[in-house]
Amino acid sequence: MSVTDDLLANNADYAANFNGPLPLPPAKGVAVVACMDARINVYGVLGLQEGEAHVIRNAGGVITDDEIRSLAISQRLLGTTEIILIHHTDCGMLTFTDDDFKKSIQDDTGIKPQWSAEAFGDLDTDVRQSIARIKANPFVPNKDSIRGFVFDVATGKLNEVS
Amino acid sequence: MSVTDDLLANNADYAANFNGPLPLPPAKGVAVVACMDARINVYGVLGLQEGEAHVIRNAGGVITDDEIRSLAISQRLLGTTEIILIHHTDCGMLTFTDDDFKKSIQDDTGIKPQWSAEAFGDLDTDVRQSIARIKANPFVPNKDSIRGFVFDVATGKLNEVS
Numbered sequence: 001m002s003v004t005d006d007l008l009a010n011n012a013d014y015a016a017n018f019n020g021p022l023p024l025p026p027a028k029g030v031a032v033v034a035c036m037d038a039r040i041n042v043y044g045v046l047g048l049q050e051g052e053a054h055v056i057r058n059a060g061g062v063i064t065d066d067e068i069r070s071l072a073i074s075q076r077l078l079g080t081t082e083i084i085l086i087h088h089t090d091c092g093m094l095t096f097t098d099d100d101f102k103k104s105i106q107d108d109t110g111i112k113p114q115w116s117a118e119a120f121g122d123l124d125t126d127v128r129q130s131i132a133r134i135k136a137n138p139f140v141p142n143k144d145s146i147r148g149f150v151f152d153v154a155t156g157k158l159n160e161v162s
Numbered sequence: 163m164s165v166t167d168d169l170l171a172n173n174a175d176y177a178a179n180f181n182g183p184l185p186l187p188p189a190k191g192v193a194v195v196a197c198m199d200a201r202i203n204v205y206g207v208l209g210l211q212e213g214e215a216h217v218i219r220n221a222g223g224v225i226t227d228d229e230i231r232s233l234a235i236s237q238r239l240l241g242t243t244e245i246i247l248i249h250h251t252d253c254g255m256l257t258f259t260d261d262d263f264k265k266s267i268q269d270d271t272g273i274k275p276q277w278s279a280e281a282f283g284d285l286d287t288d289v290r291q292s293i294a295r296i297k298a299n300p301f302v303p304n305k306d307s308i309r310g311f312v313f314d315v316a317t318g319k320l321n322e323v324s
Contacts, residue, residue, distance in 0.1 A: 003190045004244050004309055010209025011320045018318025024252055026200040028165045036216040036232055038188040041205045047172025050206070054198040057219040059232040065277045066228035070198055070221040072267065073279065078254055082166050090186055092240060105234065109300045115227045117235065138271045147166055156180025158173045 022051035024078065030054070031074040033130070034086035035061035035093075039153045042086070054080060060093040061086055062118040062126070063133040072139040081142040083134065086158070087127050088151035093119050123150050127161040184213035186240065192216070193236040195292070196248035197223035197255075201315045204248070216242060222255040223248055224280040224288070225295040234301040243304040245296065248320065249289050250313035255281050285312050289323040 031054040034042050042048065042055050054074045056067055074080045098117040106112040120126040127148035134140055149158040193216040196204050204210065204217050216236045218229055236242045260279040268274040282288040289310035296302055311320040 002244060002307055003192050004246055004307055007190075007192070007208040007210070007246065008320060008322075011207055011318075014207055014209060015318035020201070020314075020318060021252060021316040022201050024199075024201075024254055028169075030165050030169070031198070036193070036218045036236065037186075038215050038217070039182070039184050039186075039213050040217075041210075041212050042217075043203045043205060044212070045173055045176055046169040047176060048169070048203075050203050051200050053200050055200070055204075055219050056198045056221075057217050058228055059218075059235040064228045064231075066220055066226045069226075069275070069277050069279060072275070073221040073254065073263070074198065076267070077258065077263070082164060084166055084169065090183060092186055092235065096239065101235070101239070105238070105301055108303075111300050113231070113234070113301055115231050117231060138273050139267055139275055141270075145164055145166055152182075154183040156173075156177035156182060158170060160170075 026051070026053050026078060026080055028052040029080050030082045030084060031056060031071055031080045032084045032086065033061055033063065033067055035059070035088055035091060037088055037091065040086060040088055040151055045151060045156070045158065060091065060118050060120065061130065063130045064118065068137050068139055071134065075140060075142050082145040085127060085130050085148040086151050087123050088153055089123070090153050091123065094121065124161045188213070188215050188240060188242055190214040191242050192244045192246060193218060193233055193242045194246045194248065195223055195225065195229055197221070197250055197253060199250055199253065202248060202250055202313055207313060207318070207320065222253065222280050222282065223292065225292045226280065230299050230301055233296065237302060237304050244307040247289055247292050247310040248313050249285050250315055251285070252315050253285065256283065286323045
């Protein structure tokens, strides 16, 4: 049995108590962009219920073209107006540099990725960087409520970056 | 009060019952790539607990360079070996075309996005497309367990795409 098989068994329990379908547009009009870190259960952290918010996640919770694509679809086609960014303490992205990571991939595969690894050295600075990238982008129309937070993996608390 | 403020109030309740910190590497060695759809509570759907799996999400649950970046970091730096892809029924990505969406943005802003919107016409075909993109990519090393599913938003059930 793989871990995937174990998780599929869990899904049977989830489905047994499931009430659907809910409407497609997020009921709370919010899109969350968070790090992929395993310790951030976004629905738990924000007390979200199924159907309430779009959740976009990647390594670092950074803003690249793909997050802009997702936010543009979220706002333009599905009516969200608020954005919540979540980075977190003890983030893996603080532990390496783009140059070293891409060099290690090049050494292993013979090919250097053409993308940035998006590593960063300071949490608050990178939250502000993510907010700045959204604010500067022409494709995301609703920019009145873009707020960024650092999730503390020791306490479960969101601390806002001003 | 904005919705964001309401969700921050929820976070206080979450933190009051939180036990941390957990280790950084995902305990179950799994990375999930899922659509951002509000109705997919990934931790609930798979019965995941905090700390167990990386969760990567975007509009459609598609694989672009940013998901490859996240999967490369997940596998190479944090030891995951299995990948679970989750698309879902009633997906917004089935309701428009790249050309129409990008034309509407160009009409609104004067600028045509340089990225693909990644809309698709068939769920199973797009799950297979996502698997094929990962399998063809040199930067993701662990490809022995890449399985794709369609989450049924009416029943809560994951149906595997073969």
